[in-house]
Amino acid sequence: MDYLGRLGRTRHRLGAARLQALVVSHLPNVRYLCGFTGTAGVLICGPSESVFFTDGRYREQARKEVRGAQIKIRPAKSALASAAEWLGQNNSYARIGIEAAHLSVAERNLLAGVLGKRQRLIEAPPLVDELRMVKERAELPLLREACRVTSQLFRGLIKVIRAGVSEAEVAGEVEFAARQAGAEQMAFPTIIAAGPRSALPHGRASRASIPARGFVVCDFGVILAGYCSDMTRTVHVGKPSVAGRDLYEAVREAQQAALAAVKPGESVGEVDQSARKLLQRRNLAKFFTHSTGHGVGLEIHESPRIAAGQTDELRPGMVITVEPGVYMPGKWGVRIEDTVVVTDSGCEVLTTSPKELIAL
Amino acid sequence: MDYLGRLGRTRHRLGAARLQALVVSHLPNVRYLCGFTGTAGVLICGPSESVFFTDGRYREQARKEVRGAQIKIRPAKSALASAAEWLGQNNSYARIGIEAAHLSVAERNLLAGVLGKRQRLIEAPPLVDELRMVKERAELPLLREACRVTSQLFRGLIKVIRAGVSEAEVAGEVEFAARQAGAEQMAFPTIIAAGPRSALPHGRASRASIPARGFVVCDFGVILAGYCSDMTRTVHVGKPSVAGRDLYEAVREAQQAALAAVKPGESVGEVDQSARKLLQRRNLAKFFTHSTGHGVGLEIHESPRIAAGQTDELRPGMVITVEPGVYMPGKWGVRIEDTVVVTDSGCEVLTTSPKELIAL
Numbered sequence: 001m002d003y004l005g006r007l008g009r010t011r012h013r014l015g016a017a018r019l020q021a022l023v024v025s026h027l028p029n030v031r032y033l034c035g036f037t038g039t040a041g042v043l044i045c046g047p048s049e050s051v052f053f054t055d056g057r058y059r060e061q062a063r064k065e066v067r068g069a070q071i072k073i074r075p076a077k078s079a080l081a082s083a084a085e086w087l088g089q090n091n092s093y094a095r096i097g098i099e100a101a102h103l104s105v106a107e108r109n110l111l112a113g114v115l116g117k118r119q120r121l122i123e124a125p126p127l128v129d130e131l132r133m134v135k136e137r138a139e140l141p142l143l144r145e146a147c148r149v150t151s152q153l154f155r156g157l158i159k160v161i162r163a164g165v166s167e168a169e170v171a172g173e174v175e176f177a178a179r180q181a182g183a184e185q186m187a188f189p190t191i192i193a194a195g196p197r198s199a200l201p202h203g204r205a206s207r208a209s210i211p212a213r214g215f216v217v218c219d220f221g222v223i224l225a226g227y228c229s230d231m232t233r234t235v236h237v238g239k240p241s242v243a244g245r246d247l248y249e250a251v252r253e254a255q256q257a258a259l260a261a262v263k264p265g266e267s268v269g270e271v272d273q274s275a276r277k278l279l280q281r282r283n284l285a286k287f288f289t290h291s292t293g294h295g296v297g298l299e300i301h302e303s304p305r306i307a308a309g310q311t312d313e314l315r316p317g318m319v320i321t322v323e324p325g326v327y328m329p330g331k332w333g334v335r336i337e338d339t340v341v342v343t344d345s346g347c348e349v350l351t352t353s354p355k356e357l358i359a360l
Numbered sequence: 361m362d363y364l365g366r367l368g369r370t371r372h373r374l375g376a377a378r379l380q381a382l383v384v385s386h387l388p389n390v391r392y393l394c395g396f397t398g399t400a401g402v403l404i405c406g407p408s409e410s411v412f413f414t415d416g417r418y419r420e421q422a423r424k425e426v427r428g429a430q431i432k433i434r435p436a437k438s439a440l441a442s443a444a445e446w447l448g449q450n451n452s453y454a455r456i457g458i459e460a461a462h463l464s465v466a467e468r469n470l471l472a473g474v475l476g477k478r479q480r481l482i483e484a485p486p487l488v489d490e491l492r493m494v495k496e497r498a499e500l501p502l503l504r505e506a507c508r509v510t511s512q513l514f515r516g517l518i519k520v521i522r523a524g525v526s527e528a529e530v531a532g533e534v535e536f537a538a539r540q541a542g543a544e545q546m547a548f549p550t551i552i553a554a555g556p557r558s559a560l561p562h563g564r565a566s567r568a569s570i571p572a573r574g575f576v577v578c579d580f581g582v583i584l585a586g587y588c589s590d591m592t593r594t595v596h597v598g599k600p601s602v603a604g605r606d607l608y609e610a611v612r613e614a615q616q617a618a619l620a621a622v623k624p625g626e627s628v629g630e631v632d633q634s635a636r637k638l639l640q641r642r643n644l645a646k647f648f649t650h651s652t653g654h655g656v657g658l659e660i661h662e663s664p665r666i667a668a669g670q671t672d673e674l675r676p677g678m679v680i681t682v683e684p685g686v687y688m689p690g691k692w693g694v695r696i697e698d699t700v701v702v703t704d705s706g707c708e709v710l711t712t713s714p715k716e717l718i719a720l
Contacts, residue, residue: 038562056649057561060689075649076668100465105458105483108465123465172539179532182567185549201417202398207542289416289435308436329420 001138003067006033006131010045013127019097021046022124023083023111026102028298029128035065037226042083043069046093053082080107088114097124129303133295134317139227140341143297143319146222146229147339147350149181153220154233154353161360163212163237167192170218171205178222187221187228187300198234198333201290201325213238215248215332217325221300221339228300230321231351232337235358247284247326248357251334254278254324255355258292262322262340262347266314268306275324276308284326293321296339318342319350361498363427366393366491370405373487379457381406382484383443383471386462388658389488395425397586402443403429406453413442440467448474457484489663493655494677499587500701503657503679506582506589507699507710509541513580514593514713521720523572523597527552530578531565538582547581547588547660558594558693561650561685573598575608575692577685581660581699588660590681591711592697595718607644607686608717611694614638614684615715618652622682622700622707626674628666635684636668644686653681656699678702679710 010033014022024030024043034043034052038061041054050069054062055078062071074082087093096115098108100123112121135143153174160173171190178186193203195211203217210216219232234251236244258275272292279285291307296319304312306320314320318341325335336355340347370393374382384390384403394403394412398421401414410429414422415438422431434442447453456475458468460483472481495503513534520533531550538546553563555571563577570576579592594611596604618635632652639645651667656679664672666680674680680702685695696715700707 059649060687061560061562098465100469103465105460105463105465105468109460109483123469168539168542168544172536175539176532176536179528179535182528184528184564184566189545200421202421204544206544289419327420 001035002136003033003035007045007050007068009131010127011047014045014047014097017097017125017127019095019122019124021087021093022097022127023087024099024128025080025107026099026128028302029099029102029132031226031298032128032132034069035067036062037065038062040079042079044083044087051086053079053086055079080110084111084114087111087119088116091116091118094118095120095122097122099124099126101126126303132297133303134315135297135319135341139297140317142225142227143229143339143341144350146224146227147231149178149183149222149224150220150229150231151351151353152181153177154218154231157218158235158358158360161210161216161235161237163210166207166209167194167197167205168207170210174220181222183222183224185223187223187230191217191219193217193333194237196330196332199327199329199331201327201333201335210237215244215334217333217335219335219337226298228296228298229351230296230300230337230339231353232323232335233353233355234334234336235360237360240357240359244332245357247332248334250279250282250284251324251326251336252355255322255336255338258322258324259338259340259347259349262314262320262342263345264314264316264342268304268310268312268314269308271306271314271322272308272310279324279326287326287328288324289327290325293323295320314342316342316344361395362496363393363395367405367410367428369491370487371407374405374407374457377457377485377487379455379482379484381447381453382457382487383447384459384488385440385467386459389459389462389492391586391658392488392492394429395427396422397425398422400439402439404443404447411446413439413446415439440470444471444474447471447479448476451476451478454478455480455482457482459484459486461486486663492657493663494675495657495679495701499657500677502585502587503589503699503701504710506584506587507591509538509543509582509584510580510589510591511711511713512541513537514578514591517578518595518718518720521570521576521595521597523570526567526569527554527557527565528567530570534580541582543582543584545583547583547590551577551579553577553693554597556690556692559687559689559691561687561693561695570597575604575694577693577695579695579697586658588656588658589711590656590660590697590699591713592683592695593713593715594694594696595720597720600717600719604692605717607692608694610639610642610644611684611686611696612715615682615696615698618682618684619698619700619707619709622674622680622702623705624674624676624702628664628670628672628674629668631666631674631682632668632670639684639686647686647688648684649687650685653683655680674702676702676704
């Protein structure tokens with residue numbers, strides 16, 4: 001990965017925001033800028049130098065992974081405490097940016113407590129999050145591969161779904177296959193929601209058994225070489241009713257409409273609206289209780305949000321999900337989701353599992 | 361669980377901190393106080409009422425789970441935005457506590473932006489985190505069961521560890537067995553660190569193969585009915601050298617010494633010191649680069665921290681880990697960890713897998 005280029009682009013943006021340094025404390029941002037994959041680290045990105053702080057546990061790993069930054073480790077000090085101390089000793093940094101969305105109030109206090117009189121903490125715009133929205137050429141094959149593995153896992157998943165098997169067992173099978181395919185971990189807790197539980201938009205796999213007849217929402221993704229994938233397919237156990245087929249087709253059309261709206265220059269709010277409009281026609285919009293999607297990359301949820309009122313413009317290289325759903329409490333639910341990359345003229349679907357209703 | 365009792369105890373502490381309400385935004389704390397297990401929710405705990413806020417996705421789940429609090433859902437508003445709006449309309453709350461360790465600077469701004477002139481945000485002491493440190497009678501069987509399953513998983517794990525198998529495959533097997541045993545998910549990314557990788561204190565299972573000879577650090581835990589477990593055992597593939605055996609025994613003695621120090625009234629700093637002292641005698645203390653342990657419950661890492669300089673006193677019902685380790689970069693590492701509950705006279709080890717060096 002082009003760590004030096006990323007640090008350079010961040011520095012450039014620092015200047016534009018009239019900041020002399022940025023305290024990068026959000027770990028995915030730290031990883032993006034200097035390659036560190038551990039669970040404790042802070043990067044200070046200054047105009048002419050970058051300094052990475054971690055604790056004793058990560059001495060060896062930092063040496064192996066970190067690029068483009070000096071490494072500093074103080075025994076028995078947290079990464080943030082070390083970073084704070086260093087900033088306090090470098091009075092030339094007067095306007096110091098913090099990541100307000102990712103830094104806790106207590107962490108902000110820790111930083112503020114050691115600064116000199118001329119130094120100020122400024123809430124920086126989401127500089128690094130914005131850079132990360134548009135994927136670099138080297139990132140796309142990794143996202144593509146994570147999505148390819150996910151589509152492949154779906155083939156195995158439909159073989160284990162049947163009445164009487166627990167949701168957790170299905171999840172266990174897909175997670176085991178993911179490990180065998182090289183996944184570092186699942187990208188989020190696997191959702192297998194069967195029968196009336198399909199009406200829970202976030203129905204994590206439970207010990208409940210799959211009933212003899214009904215929808216099963218399967219929402220899962222992997223982390224492969226650091227990059228996430230996200231896909232939902234809804235299948236049906238037993239023969240679907242006419243009303244069930246209609247519901248499924250309505251969601252499928254809404255998803256298709258939203259996919260068709262994804263192209264450079266379109267606003268993310270419009271993509272959300274495209275899915276909602278289709279459901280509105282069938283009086284189903286009130287059952288679509290979440291936003292249409294989100295960015296995917298080093299994090300499973302990252303910028304941009306594909307939601308009503310959001311104005312980010314799509315650009316080639318953005319990777320987002322498109323995932324409308326309809327949920328009728330106590331009865332049933334359907335969601336269909338792809339991870340897609342914005343191309344020069346539209347989008348390419350990376351999660352290629354079939355979307356015709358599968359009856360098992 | 362005794363949600364009403366917990367809310368009552370929180371209210372009592374609010375008074376002592378001269379607060380009229382507490383904005384509980386940390387999800388494990390929300391769950392602890394009112395039972396909600398979803399991924400988006402805020403609880404406002406006031407002197408005579410508690411109000412829970414979530415978004416449209418969790419309408420049905422909130423109805424099923426939340427106890428002791430009114431439920432409010434505003435379509436198309438985040439839980440925190442709804443909570444902020446509600447606070448702004450309730451001017452009688454003047455001094456409003458926030459969870460400074462868990463609320464981001466941006467979230468604090470969102471709250472502050474809608475408050476009336478007489479209303480102030482105050483950084484509250486960690487009221488709920490402190491309550492959670494000492495487990496209630498109903499919580500202990502759940503922690504016990506999570507630890508029992510973990511010890512059982514270890515028996516399967518040592519059957520799959522052998523030279524040539526990848527760390528990820530071993531992790532996959534243990535995670536699959538965990539699902540079959542009813543686990544909701546792993547408590548943290550499984551660590552299987554073999555050969556020279558055993559020197560990485562946080563060596564997540566990688567695609568690397570287990571070498572013909574050397575230590576394998578296995579650190580894993582499950583979440584069962586919401587409660588976490590945490591155990592590390594280090595095994596050896598092939599015949600251990602004399603130096604290897606010595607190293608292992610040094611860590612085992614250090615762990616034993618720390619376990620012996622765990623009793624009511626003892627300070628957590630002393631427990632940490634007990635492990636360190638033993639390693640100091642063998643000149644190994646400089647290779648013990650992390651703290652000795654942490655609380656375990658609804659979160660895998662919670663209060664208290666068992667670390668140098670920490671002064672929390674152990675009390676019966678606290679559940680903590682005891683996990684000294686020694687890591688020699690590029691060469692090898694050993695860690696031994698148990699989850700234990702503090703009893704009236706000492707502690708009971710909940711993770712009962714054997715600690716003699718196992719050569720595979």
